[in-house]
Amino acid sequence: MKKKMPHFKSEKEEAEFWRKNSPLDYPDEFKEVKTPFQFSVEFLKKMAEEHREKKKSVTLRIEPSHIYITKIIAKYQGDYYQALFRKWIMQGIRGELLHNPKIKQSIRASNIHLLNR
Template sequence: MKSKKKLPNFKNMTEHEEQEFWDKNSIIDYADEVKEIDLNYIDQRPLKKTTINLRIDESLKNQIKKIALKKGLPYQTLIYMWLKEHIDNEGKAA
C-alpha cells in the first residue's frame, strides 16, 4: 500500500517543531518515504585520541616497561590497554 503523505523537510524545522510533528504523526504513514538502515552498523572510524601527562614513580614505570617488553608492546600501549580494560570492567560492574 503506497502512502501519499510526504515527509516535511526537517532541516528547515527546529527540534521542537520536529518533535511536535512526530507527536501528531506515525512513521507508518510515511513508510515509502523512509529508508531501511542497518541497526547492526558499527562505526569503524578511528577514535580521536588525546595526550595526557601522568606522573608516576620511576620504579613503577620501569616495572611497566619490563612487562611491556615481555609482551612485545610499547609501554604506552600497555598502559592504554590496562586503562581501557579497567574502565570496561567498571562499566560492566555498574
C-alpha cells in the same frame, strides 16, 4: 513498526546517515547476495584509519618503578609501554562499567562510544 530507509540527495548525506544509524534497523531494505563480496585491503585500511579515535595527550604522575616494570612487561609482550598503560586503563574502565550500571547509563546518555580495543 518497520523503518523505511530515506532517499539521499548525495553520497555525503548518505554517509552521514549511516554514520549515525545501523543497517540492522532496516532489515527489509536489503536483499541477500549470493555472491560473496570482499573489500580490498586498501579500502579496509583506509576505513580503519578514518574511524580510529584520535588520541589526546595527557600528563600522569606515575612512580618510576611502575614505569620501569611496565616497560619490562611491554617488552615481553612485544608492545610499547604507553600502549600497555592505555590497555590497562581501558580494562579498568570496562571493569567499572560491569560493576556500576549507573556509570554505563550515564556514558550512553552522553553518546560516548567505547570501542572494543
